[in-house]
Amino acid sequence: MAKTPVRTRRSGSQLSREAIIEASLRIAARGSGDAFTVRRLGEELGADPTAVYRHFRDKDELLLSVADRVYGEVVESIPDGLGWKDRLRALAEVSLRVGLKYPAVASITASRTTRRANEFRLVELILGAINEAGLDGADAALHYRAVADALLAHVGQAAAYALFTPEARAGDESSWMREYRMVDAERFPHITRLSAELAEVRPAPVYTVQVEALIAAIEARAAAVAGGEDAVV
Amino acid sequence: MAKTPVRTRRSGSQLSREAIIEASLRIAARGSGDAFTVRRLGEELGADPTAVYRHFRDKDELLLSVADRVYGEVVESIPDGLGWKDRLRALAEVSLRVGLKYPAVASITASRTTRRANEFRLVELILGAINEAGLDGADAALHYRAVADALLAHVGQAAAYALFTPEARAGDESSWMREYRMVDAERFPHITRLSAELAEVRPAPVYTVQVEALIAAIEARAAAVAGGEDAVV
DNA sequence: CCACGTAGCGCAACAGTGTTGACATCTATG
DNA sequence: CATAGATGTCAACACTGTTGCGCTACGTGG
Numbered sequence: 001m002a003k004t005p006v007r008t009r010r011s012g013s014q015l016s017r018e019a020i021i022e023a024s025l026r027i028a029a030r031g032s033g034d035a036f037t038v039r040r041l042g043e044e045l046g047a048d049p050t051a052v053y054r055h056f057r058d059k060d061e062l063l064l065s066v067a068d069r070v071y072g073e074v075v076e077s078i079p080d081g082l083g084w085k086d087r088l089r090a091l092a093e094v095s096l097r098v099g100l101k102y103p104a105v106a107s108i109t110a111s112r113t114t115r116r117a118n119e120f121r122l123v124e125l126i127l128g129a130i131n132e133a134g135l136d137g138a139d140a141a142l143h144y145r146a147v148a149d150a151l152l153a154h155v156g157q158a159a160a161y162a163l164f165t166p167e168a169r170a171g172d173e174s175s176w177m178r179e180y181r182m183v184d185a186e187r188f189p190h191i192t193r194l195s196a197e198l199a200e201v202r203p204a205p206v207y208t209v210q211v212e213a214l215i216a217a218i219e220a221r222a223a224a225v226a227g228g229e230d231a232v233v
Numbered sequence: 234m235a236k237t238p239v240r241t242r243r244s245g246s247q248l249s250r251e252a253i254i255e256a257s258l259r260i261a262a263r264g265s266g267d268a269f270t271v272r273r274l275g276e277e278l279g280a281d282p283t284a285v286y287r288h289f290r291d292k293d294e295l296l297l298s299v300a301d302r303v304y305g306e307v308v309e310s311i312p313d314g315l316g317w318k319d320r321l322r323a324l325a326e327v328s329l330r331v332g333l334k335y336p337a338v339a340s341i342t343a344s345r346t347t348r349r350a351n352e353f354r355l356v357e358l359i360l361g362a363i364n365e366a367g368l369d370g371a372d373a374a375l376h377y378r379a380v381a382d383a384l385l386a387h388v389g390q391a392a393a394y395a396l397f398t399p400e401a402r403a404g405d406e407s408s409w410m411r412e413y414r415m416v417d418a419e420r421f422p423h424i425t426r427l428s429a430e431l432a433e434v435r436p437a438p439v440y441t442v443q444v445e446a447l448i449a450a451i452e453a454r455a456a457a458v459a460g461g462e463d464a465v466v
Numbered sequence: 467c468c469a470c471g472t473a474g475c476g477c478a479a480c481a482g483t484g485t486t487g488a489c490a491t492c493t494a495t496g
Numbered sequence: 497c498a499t500a501g502a503t504g505t506c507a508a509c510a511c512t513g514t515t516g517c518g519c520t521a522c523g524t525g526g
Contacts, residue, residue: 014492014503038484048505050485055503059484060401111393115408120416120424127423140423141430146442153386160344168293175348183353190360190373191353197374209379213450217442220449247474271513281476283514288474292513 015047017055017065024066028102032163036104064116066102067109071118074098075125084129085215091125092151092211099155103162110156123148134222143218150214154207248280250288250298257299261335265396269337299335300342301349307331308354317362318448324358325384325444332388336395343389356381367455376451383447387440 023044027036034040038059042049056062077094078087099106113119126147130140161169176199185192256277260269267273271292275282289295310327311320332339346352359380363373394402409432418425 035483037482039482050506051504053485111390113405113408115404115412120413120421123413124421124423127427131423137427138430138433141427141434142438142442144427144431145434145439146446149387149390149439150383150443153390154382156390157344157382157386171348172346175346179348180353180356188353188357190357190364194360194370194374194377197371198377200371201374201378205375206378206382209375209450210383210447213379213446214443216449216453217446268512270511272511283477284475286514 015045015051015055020045020052020055020062021066021069024062024105025069025102028066028104031103032165063105063108064112064114066105067112068114068116068118070098070102070105070109071114071116071122075118075121078125084132087125087129088147088215089211091122091129092207095151095155096158096207099159100162103159106155106159107163110152110159130218133218134226135218139221139225143214143221146217147214150210154210158203248278248284248288253278253285253288253295254299254302257295257338258302258335261299261337264336265398296338296341297345297347297349299338300345301347301351303331303335303338303342304347304349304351304355308351308358311358317365320358320362321380321448322444324355324362325440328384328388329391329440332392333395336392339392340389340396343385343392363451366451367459368451372454372458376447376454379450380447383443387443391436 020041023041024036027034027040027044038052039049041052045051052062056065074091074094077098078090082090123144126144127140130143130147135143161172164172176195180191180198181195183191191198253274256274257269260267260273260277271285272282274285278284285295289298307324307327310331311323315323356377359377360373363376363380368376394405397405409428413424413431414428416424424431
């Protein structure tokens, strides 16, 4: 009542799925500052929050659509002309970078399947790399899932971590400095000996270790298959 | 209003952190049926929901305490007398099993650090295995994180998946059967060729591939270090 | 043995979330 | 031009975590 509408109503640019998705991405890109909520989305659009429900059945469908848009940003950032190893490495690097660009989306989508266009492009890309490595059939499907799940999980975890309040994040980080240095040296000799190194581990190398481990596993399996073995792990 | 209290008030057994944690585990073990909410917790305890706040600062602290209890269940299920590889394999298997026993806890805790007693025991266990494999210093810390993050992420993802409503889960599962079989064969040849195999991949072998890949990575790094290389990835 | 201070608990309420149904209004179509 | 359908607004509902206020029963000091 007597609330001046932010946008002169029906002034040309109506709402659309595209506009809503882009507004969602703008909010998600702002990070943990303001959460990705329907009311916040309405504010960003200069419209009533519930107007979104005229274009998406519920927030879940909106989220999957936004996620697929993000997948598009990922797949289009992968350069052409790379060997299968470097293509997987590029995919891993780009996924993490884009995922951290929209943490609110990446953290929720990590354990979902969008079943939309750009997801297909990503699956095709990974399958192509694995096929080029020398795997096919059940082996290819199995190792595709290993790679995809690992990437999604790591990106989702990193995104969720980025969404924490600064206090909670500081608590987690400083724990390696504080609590882990004070443990009983008798019961926890390894922690005691390595407390300094544990505190200094950065996320990027950890990610690299995981990705390289999977690449090596694919290579090893391909060599085994070429050598005559055919028992799937 | 005329709501008969389930428990005669002050009848000997008052609330306690222990009792609240155990009630939380009972609820979490029931799966996606009823969510792990404060009000549901009060109901399970036969007490007012807000009574919980006399024993835990907020739900987050309760959750970390519950998670550490779950960690205890994990670490005590690892048999003694195993070599480092089998110890890591046992840890992976037990983590997933216990995580799926309490999906509501596992899904939220996946990207947290409890900084409590049982977490230390788990860290010490992993560090011990890695040390036995022949890694130390920054290498050990790095590979510890790779293993721990991968396990936590996968268990958390599997738990979150188990928490979905049956409809959403059915949609995800059938997508490999439905949508993925209908994609354009021209644009997505690999998906088309492997759609049957993709639909048949089960989670357990995928997890195995990831775990074995990390074990192999640790072994390879240990061999490289023993051979004279000392550059950390 | 009694008073009292406090810890434990119940109750009502608040702010925030996603979502729905009724109403209004604008657009496009016949 | 009239009407039907799509689109936006508003109020409200059910649910979440959380807090302030009171009451009550316990255990402890005098």
